[in-house]
Amino acid sequence: MKAFSLLLDCLSHASSDEAKIVYLRKYLQDVSASERGYAVGIVTRELNLPAIRLPLLKSRLLDRVDPKLFELSLSFVTDLSETMALLWPAIAEKPISLPDVVTRLNNAEKGEETAVVEDLLNHLPASKRWVVLKLVTARKKPIIAPRLVKAALARWAGKSSQEVAEIWPTLPPPYTELFEWLEGKGERPDVKGRAVFLPMQSAGNFDQTKLNQIKSQDFAVARKWDGLRVQLSSFEQETKLFTSEGDDITALFPDAVKLTTDNSVFEGDLVIVRDGEIQPANELQPRLNRKSATKKLQESHPARFIIDDVLILKGQDVRSRIYSQRYEDLEKYFGDQSNCKVTKTLPCLDEPTLLDLRKATTQERGVVGIRLKRWDAPYEEKNRAGCWLDWLNPPKEARLVLLYAEKGKGAMSPLYSEFTLGTLNQNDAGETLALPVGKSTFEGDKEELASINQWIENNVVERFGPVRSVNLGLVFRVTFGAVQPSARRKSGLILTSLSVEQVLWEESWIEATTRQELLGLMD
Amino acid sequence: MQRASHQAESWLKVTRKGLYCEPGDFYVDPALAVDRALITHAHGDHARPGNKAVLATKETLRFMRLRYGKRAGHHLQAVTLGEVISIGPVKVSFYPAGHVLGSCQILLEYKGCRVVVSGDYKRRPDPTTLDFEVVPCHVFITEATFGLPVFEHPPVESELEKLTHVRTCFPERTLQVSAYSLGKCQRLIAELRRAGIDEPIYLHGSQYHHCEAYQELGVNLGELRSVESCLGETLKGAIVFAPLNVLFQDYADRILDPISTSASGWLRVRSKSFMGSCELPLIISDHVDWPELTQTIEEVNPEEVWVTHGSEEATIHWCRSHQRRAKALSLVGRGDGEE
Structure with missing residues (x-):
């Protein structure tokens, strides 16, 4: 499990796609055949693992750690599963392999999953406890893009990534036949009659x-x-x-x-x-x-x-x-x-x-x-x-105010990067309110995102599961394709192809684009 | 009968200039220039320039002179470890703190009451400095930089394995390490040497001078080169250090596609480890982690703990839930409502 936890660590800090391929390739080279398939299934999220309820596990943890210290820790760390991984008191460390973890999770009887996770946590150091918690709680987004996984597999085995990509969808994790072929121990898996994926042309x-x-x-x-x-x-x-x-x-x-x-x-x-x-x-x-x-x-x-x-x-x-x-x-x-x-x-x-x-x-x-x-x-x-x-069509521009933030952008990312943005509107009482008009994933500079995260952590108003509502204050310059009516939203509007261009740190939220102004941009 | 620790509040005070010992008329690690200062160690937030008389270890004085030149102080007095010096009616003595070379805890004794000002300290073995010494006392003034139970620094060895792994993956890329010039830089170099990395290590100017001082003071750091003095050399695959506040722009043209590395206890928490966008975060710290902090409090076993520098709330909560008196240093002298 050591190599896999190191892999996840490296992947989450990797500076480029190329670096991710290199790390994964090195991992494939270093570990045993029994581990590779599971690892690939996990990073692509194709491997099914039971999901557990964190609150249940949290209450088990609170039986063992001081609740006040837990609260202080959570407010510093901000992420529940990471806080739990860090605070979980290990009883005695045991060497547990990745296939062990997967087998034990998948063999757990219904209703026993939490107990199995608990037992794993009891015997692992913090970095591996984090991996286990991510396995059973994280969402379905891949940890690294499938195309990078295929590139790493191809490079490791000396095959073309096109060939790997073609066979890939026909085999489920742990991809035994695929690995046998990649290692030269078996025939190329027969894809006759199976749905293949062909590399796509881009514009x-x-x-x-x-x-x-x-x-x-x-x-x-x-x-x-x-x-x-x-x-x-x-x-x-x-x-x-x-x-x-x-x-x-x-x-x-x-x-x-x-x-x-x-x-x-x-x-x-x-x-x-x-x-x-x-x-x-x-x-x-x-x-x-x-x-x-x-x-x-x-x-x-x-x-x-x-x-x-x-x-x-x-x-x-x-x-x-x-x-x-x-x-x-x-x-x-x-x-x-x-x-x-x-x-x-x-x-x-x-x-x-x-x-x-x-x-x-x-x-x-x-x-x-x-x-x-x-x-x-x-x-x-x-x-x-x-x-x-x-x-x-050339994008239109607006200044929108941040309303909600959610962690995202790769399932392992600990940063808030999905933002719900709002426009200003006056209600009948003459008060200015901000109403949501769209959601966008921040794709800009890493350091800028870090500053935004700092701001969000200091301005959280309420928690709704993974979503945080924040104080009105942060304004983004955004571009979008069109303004369209949306009955489901309080603002009655939605901005299509919304993309965050810039954070306007100096701008007051009261200067944000109003609903009236957006209506004027409607085609 | 009054506790000795309670009495300490009558002669040791927190003032605007820093921690002040009234009967001895001196400050410990003053934040502003004063007439007489006792300095635990040479980091900028503890050792300020411009004091008149300074009492510290010879190593600390050496670093202060390096950093501040003539502004290090008018009268610099070196103290040896364990030596008892009387300043008025107060006896002072210095004991190793294990933080950086020359760092000390300072014991103050007055009217039968012993107060230890720990300064910054750590308990992990560090090839560049003496180990922390437990000094029995009535009041233990502790730092709490990592005063939250989430902070448990992993063994240095496992962090260096991570470093070796990344270098193996990218043998051509330069390892670009950000580290404080004093302490962190030398500790990392010494740990790299201990891990068998004996190639020349490249340093930014200020770090190079600090390392020279370390070597003169008897700490062997192996072959070091100043980046400035080897212009034209390729830094492919090399290890290059620079202080946190120096951007690598100066020699950016010589370092292509570097692996940015930093070392800190904060990197234990993933959301913080992304803040500096570094590719290789090493969880290596010059401060105690939570288990070591609480263990130290138990070993020192004072009547009262005064907490400063960091997460005071959690540390004080821990002390109180373990039947120990504790308060934030900033509140000393203002009563704590407990009595």
Whole structure:
């Protein structure tokens, strides 16, 4: 367990994706075969482990430590599971291996999980106690991105990461066959009839200054939907839906995978459609945040798959065919399937039209811009020389005030980085209130995030599970795609594609953008 | 009959300038310049410049001269460990505190009452300084920098294993260590040497001078090089130290893709370890952790504990729940409502 706890420690402080790959590769090299599969299953979150209730465990801890010292510690550390890991009084340390931990957790009888965790904690030092608590409490976000795991596996075994990525989804943890193949002890796992994931092509950003160098007739122009880029892989034995990172989200969107396809891989955007209109991408969140899709959720947030490309069609790899051919394939293949449609390309003759098209889409709901794909380009993982370009509607700006903060950004992160932001509004009594208009994950500078966290810790008003409400005070400069009505929010508004650009430390919250001003930015 | 510790409050006072001993007319670690100062150790928050007469160990005086030059004090008097010096009716003597080279606890004796001012201290063995000595007393004035039970420093060896692991993963990257120039820097170097790392270590100017002083005072730190004096040398895979307040910009062009490293007891708590965005946080401290703090209080076994520097609340709570009298040093002389 020592090597694994060291790995998590290194991963959480790693300065780059490359560093993460190096750490993971070194780990794979150092540990025994029995440990590797579990470790990979844990960092990708594919391994199922029982979840325990922290409050129950906390009450067990409070039988053994002074409650006042516990409170003082928690208010300093701020994270409950970390406080518990640090304060848990170990009885006697025993060497416990990672496979031991996993087996004991998974073999626990129903209702006995907490007792098993307790026993583990009793015999481990603090750093490993933290790992155990994270295993049984953390959310489903991977500890490191699956693509990095695949890269590390490939590098460790001297295979191509494309090959690893393809086989990956077909095997469950602890991936015994995969590792046997990687170590040269077994055959390449047979993926016939299984849903594979193929590396996806990404689009570059359209450079507007080069508008006049572009021959628009060379490109298929289509709406860029405000959704999630996905790959649908459908074979004899199974159909799966993957994110562009290769995460398997099949269980979350059964309504989008009900396709009668055979031995094909399609690509497109997953969107929520309500009353015939495509909703902003953050309407996908309620579905992405669950472990499965309830019937109710499928009704309130119906998902649709808008297809714009095909990689494998009826068992034939068509990636080398150019887009005009692939698009024709698509149109031919899909007549009128009920729960998916092929994106329509837009007529486009010359440059001004391209600009007009982009402008016209700003008026449409659920559209964030246009996507250009070269008609004569094959499908390639690397976006060579701008074959695919996204021209997004220019973002709008506002100053919003921080209302709620939540820890996030990688399941192990101890920092608050998911922020609910608000606009100002006067109520009937003439008081100024702040009302939420959207949520955004902070993706800026690490040190800036540390300062924000310091501020949040000093300004917590209330705790709601992992969420903290804070004093009004911190103002962010944000950009967003559009202002849209939202019946579910008190403000009645939602900002799409909301992104935090800057913290305005000097700005008073009373200077934040008002609801009236936002209404003025509505299309 | 009054407790001896209760009587201490009548002659030892917390003033704006610092802890003042009235019958001896001197201060211990004054925050502002005074006529007569007793200094526990040379860190800036304990040893200030500009005092007239200074009493401290020869090591502490050496570092004060290095840092403040002529402003170290008009009259510097070196004390030997255990030697009893009378200042008026007060007897003072110095005992090792184990914090940094030359650091001491100061025992004050007056009218049968013994007060130990611990200054900063630690209990872990440190190759660069003498071990802390338990001095029986009526009042023990303790620091509580890590006065919360979440602070339990892991063994130095396991932290160095982490360092070795990271260096093995990235043999080409420079290990860029931020550390205080006095104490932390030398302790880390000595621990690296103990772990068998005998390559030259590169230092920023002020650290280099402090290390020179350590070597002159008999602490062997192996081969050290000043970064400034080896311009043009490649620092690929090397270990480079710089003080916390010095950015590595000075030689940023020579260090590509460094592994930023820092060492502190605070790094025990993960949310704090992310604050400085460092890639290799080492939990190594020059202060006692919680188990050592409470153990020290039990070993010293004073009538009363006065707590300063840090998490006073938890430490005082612990003392009281273990039937020990305790108060925050800042409240000394203001009554505690207990009597």
